[in-house]
Amino acid sequence: MSRFIRWKGLVGFFVVMALMITFIYVFADALVKKGIEKSGEWYLGAEVNVNEVEINYLPLTLNIEGFQATDPEKPSHNLVSFSQASAGVDVWQYLFGKLYISELTVAELRIDQPRQSAGEVYALGDGTENGNDGAGDSMLPELDVSLPKAEDLLNNSDLLTVKRGKALAQSYQIEKKKLQAAYETLPTKDALADYKKQVEQLANIKIESLADLEKLNKDFTVLKTQFEADQAIIKQAKQQVSASKTLLTEQTKALKDAPNADWKNIESKYQLDSVDGADFAHLLFGEQAREYFGYADTVYQNIAPLIKSSKVDKAAPVASDQGRYVQFNDEIPLPDVLIEQANFSLILPQGEFAISGKELTHQHWVRGHNSIVNVKSDNVQGSGALALALAFSLDKQSLLTGDGQWQLADVDLKDVSLQKSSAFTLQLNSGSLSGNGTFSFIDDQVNSENKFNLANTQYSGAGTSQLSTLFIDTVRSLKSLALTIAAKGKITDPTLSISSPLDNQLKDAMVQQVSTKLTSFKTDIKAGLNTKLTNALGVSNKEAESLMDVEALIGDTDKALDKLINSDIVTAKKKEFEDKQKDKLKDKAKEKLGKLFG
Amino acid sequence: MLTLLAKLFNALNSESSTRQISLAIALGFIVGLSPLLTLHNIFFIFVVLFLRVNIGGFIVAWGFFKGLSYLLTSLIVTVGESLLTAESLQPLFDALYQSSLFKLGHLHHTYTLGALVLGCLLAVPLYYLSNFLIEKYRLHIKAFFEKFRIVKALKASKFYRIYSHVSGQGEL
Numbered sequence: 041m042s043r044f045i046r047w048k049g050l051v052g053f054f055v056v057m058a059l060m061i062t063f064i065y066v067f068a069d070a071l072v073k074k075g076i077e078k079s080g081e082w083y084l085g086a087e088v089n090v091n092e093v094e095i096n097y098l099p100l101t102l103n104i105e106g107f108q109a110t111d112p113e114k115p116s117h118n119l120v121s122f123s124q125a126s127a128g129v130d131v132w133q134y135l136f137g138k139l140y141i142s143e144l145t146v147a148e149l150r151i152d153q154p155r156q157s158a159g160e161v162y163a164l165g166d167g168t169e170n171g172n173d174g175a176g177d178s179m180l181p182e183l184d185v186s187l188p189k190a191e192d193l194l195n196n197s198d199l200l201t202v203k204r205g206k207a208l209a210q211s212y213q214i215e216k217k218k219l220q221a222a223y224e225t226l227p228t229k230d231a232l233a234d235y236k237k238q239v240e241q242l243a244n245i246k247i248e249s250l251a252d253l254e255k256l257n258k259d260f261t262v263l264k265t266q267f268e269a270d271q272a273i274i275k276q277a278k279q280q281v282s283a284s285k286t287l288l289t290e291q292t293k294a295l296k297d298a299p300n301a302d303w304k305n306i307e308s309k310y311q312l313d314s315v316d317g318a319d320f321a322h323l324l325f326g327e328q329a330r331e332y333f334g335y336a337d338t339v340y341q342n343i344a345p346l347i348k349s350s351k352v353d354k355a356a357p358v359a360s361d362q363g364r365y366v367q368f369n370d371e372i373p374l375p376d377v378l379i380e381q382a383n384f385s386l387i388l389p390q391g392e393f394a395i396s397g398k399e400l401t402h403q404h405w406v407r408g409h410n411s412i413v414n415v416k417s418d419n420v421q422g423s424g425a426l427a428l429a430l431a432f433s434l435d436k437q438s439l440l441t442g443d444g445q446w447q448l449a450d451v452d453l454k455d456v457s458l459q460k461s462s463a464f465t466l467q468l469n470s471g472s473l474s475g476n477g478t479f480s481f482i483d484d485q486v487n488s489e490n491k492f493n494l495a496n497t498q499y500s501g502a503g504t505s506q507l508s509t510l511f512i513d514t515v516r517s518l519k520s521l522a523l524t525i526a527a528k529g530k531i532t533d534p535t536l537s538i539s540s541p542l543d544n545q546l547k548d549a550m551v552q553q554v555s556t557k558l559t560s561f562k563t564d565i566k567a568g569l570n571t572k573l574t575n576a577l578g579v580s581n582k583e584a585e586s587l588m589d590v591e592a593l594i595g596d597t598d599k600a601l602d603k604l605i606n607s608d609i610v611t612a613k614k615k616e617f618e619d620k621q622k623d624k625l626k627d628k629a630k631e632k633l634g635k636l637f638g
Numbered sequence: 639m640l641t642l643l644a645k646l647f648n649a650l651n652s653e654s655s656t657r658q659i660s661l662a663i664a665l666g667f668i669v670g671l672s673p674l675l676t677l678h679n680i681f682f683i684f685v686v687l688f689l690r691v692n693i694g695g696f697i698v699a700w701g702f703f704k705g706l707s708y709l710l711t712s713l714i715v716t717v718g719e720s721l722l723t724a725e726s727l728q729p730l731f732d733a734l735y736q737s738s739l740f741k742l743g744h745l746h747h748t749y750t751l752g753a754l755v756l757g758c759l760l761a762v763p764l765y766y767l768s769n770f771l772i773e774k775y776r777l778h779i780k781a782f783f784e785k786f787r788i789v790k791a792l793k794a795s796k797f798y799r800i801y802s803h804v805s806g807q808g809e810l
Contacts, residue, residue: 137747
């Protein structure tokens with residue numbers, strides 16, 4: 041037997057095992073401390089410090105004292121820190137390859153706190169920040185104007201009434217010249233009298249023979265050709281009159297419409313119409329709402345890579361270099377990582393928050409339970425109360441779904457800057473905020489509706505224009521306001537819709553405040569414009585009268601020529617000649633028949 | 639390291655049984671392929687210490703095959719993956735999975751199972767191949783190499799002094 045068995049080796053084995061266990065027992069704390077620091081530094085790319093780690097073995101509990109993780113983008117601050125954390129780990133499950141923490145407690149969790157000394161940064165991310173996109177500012181210039189003096193506006197040569205009046209007067213001058221030129225080509229009164237005299241002369245000619253008739257016809261044809269040439273000139277003059285009339289009618293109509301168009305332009309330029317449709321709630325609270333949804337985006341940006349990496353693992357399990365655990369049907373199924381109960385105490389400048397979590401895992405389908413997170417605080421901004429409940433789960437395809445609701449009560453707000461721009465500054469000096477809301481998300485799509493009520497408000501601010509000052513005065517006169525903020529779409533860039541009875545309140549109040557000034561301004565402007573219109577039309581009426589004279593003259597000349605051209609002298613003379621010849625023949629016949637029948 | 643190599647050469651040149659050295663190499667291969675702290679590795683280390691297996695040969699083989707395992711990682715993972723996901727073996731693994739020993743051994747991990755299966759399968763031919771090569775070494779190669787001047791020069795080196803020292807102490 042001893043040929044095959046080495047008893048010393050057996051002793052050696054147990055000695056080695058004992059040494060290993062002793063080594064682990066003695067150095068476990070330091071090893072785990074180093075492990076946490078190194079793995080944290082590898083993940084964050086910045087210095088991670090742990091003051092002390094203590095491991096208790098029955099039951100296995102890990103205690104961490106004084107954890108600080110440097111913010112790689114702001115090394116003077118910690119991204120996250122806590123004073124103490126303890127986790128009860130199931131040893132058997134850990135040895136089976138699963139991390140099952142029955143209870144995790146983190147005390148005095150703080151975010152963005154200054155460090156005693158700046159932490160080292162090993163690797164920086166791309167540092168892309170979703171800063172203020174300026175959407176709030178884009179609305180401000182609308183109010184950054186003051187009402188000009190009516191006289192200054194009316195002296196503005198860019199007014200359509202002025203421009204069109206000038207254009208009409210100019211057109212009258214041009215058309216007048218054209219008509220004058222046409223008028224001068226027309227046959228004169230003397231020419232017409234001469235034509236008439238010539239026609240009368242032809243009419244008085246005695247036709248004795250066919251040769252006389254032929255001559256008359258020839259002379260009248262010459263005269264008629266002259267008439268027709270004159271008629272062509274008259275036709276051209278008539279066409280010119282018609283074109284001038286059309287042009288001037290159009291320009292007169294445009295001139296009459298000009299005062300209204302000018303008023304609309306003034307309204308639009310000086311936002312006199314926007315008072316009715318202004319989105320005041322968005323103007324005031326859009327930036328704040330965007331900031332709060334920015335926090336949700338930050339949380340999502342930190343969680344999303346973890347979800348995506350689990351997606352990659354699922355999609356291509358064979359591709360893993362170091363292999364993977366394959367799970368089979370278990371009598372008591374457990375996910376790879378599960379924190380059954382977690383309690384955090386989060387300390388922020390806004391207050392202390394108690395966060396509790398249940399069933400925290402990334403494999404919810406294994407046990408079929410959702411992760412539940414509750415956040416509670418009774419000292420938000422002093423004495424405010426917050427309650428938030430969230431339930432979420434990841435399915436096998438790593439699709440994240442969740443929903444929740446929140447309530448906020450009696451949160452004191454002090455010195456909250458609502459606007460700080462070139463147009464105006466507005467600050468909420470004090471107020472009490474309450475609200476509630478619901479939210480749901482599927483993957484990166486969020487849908488949320490939140491209602492807020494601000495009571496006992498006191499504002500201060502200053503405007504740089506009359507309108508913005510009016511706006512601020514109006515806001516200051518409001519003692520409470522309700523606000524509904526809805527967010528829909530991609531969590532990284534949700535579409536925010538902010539509505540409030542404030543809009544109507546502000547509209548009514550502002551309209552009331554500005555109405556007197558606005559009415560006076562409107563009356564002055566419209567009166568001035570109408571005067572300009574009347575003047576312009578007055579000038580054009582005189583020109584129109586002279587135009588009518590020319591038109592009447594052309595008409596008279598045309599009629600006179602028409603009468604002359606239609607005077608059928610030749611036919612009348614021919615008939616007269618024929619009748620005379622007939623009479624002659626009759627007389628001759630009577631004479632011959634008298635002789636015959638004697 | 640030099641001491642370990644010297645021990646191996648000492649074993650090869652000593653009167654130790656060829657099978658003891660071959661078994662050490664085969665077990666070193668199994669342990670070398672797997673992650674160090676696994677249940678089956680502890681078992682195999684126990685076997686090496688408990689049975690009269692050449693320890694020097696085992697340690698050298700372990701180190702050598704540990705290095706080789708990095709080149710074989712993808713093959714090991716593929717073997718483990720194909721076994722653990724084979725439809726026909728699902729009932730077997732379902733049953734094994736209910737056992738704490740199976741999970742404690744991390745045999746539901748593709749790398750660990752792949753390394754154990756591949757190691758055990760290849761350990762058998764490796765054992766016989768080692769046997770064959772050691773016998774040939776002792777019969778022909780040792781005498782053949784000792785004729786060379788370089789070997790004579792090596793005998794004057796530090797390594798040979800360590801070897802002689804180890805050799806003088808005999809087997810562990």
